[in-house]
Amino acid sequence: MPAPLSAIPVHLLTGFLGSGKSSLIRRLIEQKPADERWAVVINEFGRVGIDQAMFEERDDLVVKGLPGGCLCCQLAVVLQASLVNLLHRHRPDRLIIEPSGLGHPAGLIEVLRGEGLAEALAVRDVIALLDPRRLEDPRARAHETFRDQLVMADGVALTMTDLATPQQVQAAKDWLGELWPHKRWIREAPHGDLPLSLLREGGRHAAGAAALGSPAHRAAREGALHSAKDAARDAVPAEREPSPGRPVREEGASLGHATLGWRWHAEDVFDLDRLAALLGELPAGLRVKGVLHTADGWKLYNRAEGTVSLSGTAWRRDSRLELIGEAGRLPDAEALEGRLAGCLDSR
Numbered sequence: 001m002p003a004p005l006s007a008i009p010v011h012l013l014t015g016f017l018g019s020g021k022s023s024l025i026r027r028l029i030e031q032k033p034a035d036e037r038w039a040v041v042i043n044e045f046g047r048v049g050i051d052q053a054m055f056e057e058r059d060d061l062v063v064k065g066l067p068g069g070c071l072c073c074q075l076a077v078v079l080q081a082s083l084v085n086l087l088h089r090h091r092p093d094r095l096i097i098e099p100s101g102l103g104h105p106a107g108l109i110e111v112l113r114g115e116g117l118a119e120a121l122a123v124r125d126v127i128a129l130l131d132p133r134r135l136e137d138p139r140a141r142a143h144e145t146f147r148d149q150l151v152m153a154d155g156v157a158l159t160m161t162d163l164a165t166p167q168q169v170q171a172a173k174d175w176l177g178e179l180w181p182h183k184r185w186i187r188e189a190p191h192g193d194l195p196l197s198l199l200r201e202g203g204r205h206a207a208g209a210a211a212l213g214s215p216a217h218r219a220a221r222e223g224a225l226h227s228a229k230d231a232a233r234d235a236v237p238a239e240r241e242p243s244p245g246r247p248v249r250e251e252g253a254s255l256g257h258a259t260l261g262w263r264w265h266a267e268d269v270f271d272l273d274r275l276a277a278l279l280g281e282l283p284a285g286l287r288v289k290g291v292l293h294t295a296d297g298w299k300l301y302n303r304a305e306g307t308v309s310l311s312g313t314a315w316r317r318d319s320r321l322e323l324i325g326e327a328g329r330l331p332d333a334e335a336l337e338g339r340l341a342g343c344l345d346s347r
Contacts, residue, residue: 005087005120010095010112011199014149015129016140017101017287017324018304020159022051024129024192025096029061031196039092041066041083045100046322047250048261053291053315054300062090068252076111083112087120094199095121101287101324102255104145105152109205125184125202128153131160131305132172145255151179154205155198157189163307242318244268245344249337253327260330261322262337268319268344270294275343276310279303282323282331290321295345 015021025040032038037060042051044067052065064086066078086092099108105126112123128149134140141147150156156176161169169188176186184202187194242248247262272294279288279301288303291313300313301321321340323330 002091005091007122008087008092008095008120009199010097010121010123011202012105012108012123012126012205013096013098013129014103014105014126014153015101015159016131016134016143016146016149017045019101019129019131019134020189020192020304021098021101021129022054024157024159024189024194025098026054027192027194028096028196028199029055032060034060036060036093037090038062038094038096039064039086039090041079041086041095041097043067043079043098043100043103044322045102045252045254045257046259046261046324047252048263048320048322050261050289050291050320050322051098053313053320056314062086062092076107079108079111080114080116083121084116102145102257104148106148123205124199125154126152126205127155127157127198129157129159129189130172130176132158132164132168133160133305135172135175136168150176151181153183154202155185155187156183157187157194159189159192160305160307161188162190242268247337247340249333251333256327257324258327258330259322259324260333260336261320262340264293264319266293266316266318268293270319270343271345272296272299275340276301278339278343280308283325283329285325285329287324288322290319291315292319292321 013021013025022042029038039062040055041064044051044065047068049065049067052063055061055063057063064082066082097108099105109123109126111117112121130150158169158172173186176183185198187198240248242263242265244265244267247264247268250259250261250263252259270292275292275294282288284306288301290301292299292301298313298315300311302309
């Protein structure tokens with residue numbers, strides 16, 4: 001009989017939308033000791049699930065995607081069940097959890113310290129990612145979840161510093177230095193570069209810190225608990241699969257934000273130039289990401305804070321595109337879907 005699971009180190013990597021969490025996790029995986037098996041749980045606010053396409057599973061790495069809400073509220077019940085199954089099936093040496101950019105760490109920590117998980121897991125330092133440029137937006141500073149993610153963090157990784165000015169980086173360090181409780185460390189992490197030693201040597205997250213909470217997330221979590229009870233009485237519908245030329249559209253809204261996404265059949269191929277031009281026309285404030293089959297190969301598209309990146313990917317299951325923005329500011333779904341259809345390669 002396998003030994004009981006005990007004190008598996010858990011690292012929470014929080015950060016607002018587009019802060020570079022997935023990129024940082026990829027850099028950490030590159031430093032993984034060969035004799036360790038890691039599990040990575042990726043939560044996306046959007047419903048189609050794209051970030052998991054950035055990771056290639058292998059024997060020593062298990063990647064679990066949980067799209068469609070926040071782990072701390074709407075998906076709390078799903079997270080608990082998924083973690084119990086993952087831990088007993090794969091018995092990882094280390095667990096990394098990437099909450100949604102709109103997720104509040106307090107509710108998530110409550111789940112991890114709850115019944116069925118408290119003995120198996122040891123919540124280590126909570127690490128928040130911060131793009132220094134975002135602090136120049138007054139709406140960011142005033143956003144409850146944005147601020148709480150940083151207040152609750154034990155350490156802060158400053159991402160996108162290669163795109164920020166030295167003045168913006170220093171202003172972020174000064175602002176973080178005024179937060180209470182004080183951070184154990186603040187490190188620049190351009191391109192997601194963060195030493196694994198910061199995770200391995202980190203201590204336990206302070207038990208009292210989880211007392212900080214968000215009324216909006218708490219209300220969403222209570223609503224999700226009621227929904228979960230109702231869903232338990234009904235069969236869970238299977239995920240709709242796209243067919244060639246007929247994408248599946250997914251929409252959602254919560255916590256003042258909305259999502260709009262699609263999944264296309266793997267046989268649908270986009271013209272990369274036309275698609276890139278269309279995505280470039282979308283409003284600047286939108287978070288846009290996708291994994292797409294193009295005539296130039298499979299591509300991972302990522303736009304955050306006005307910066308666009310395009311890279312290759314091993315994903316081959318289907319094409320996916322997701323838009324996230326403030327409620328009421330997304331483009332018309334029908335009109336955009338028609339324009340996206342016009343970007344398909346007709347050859």
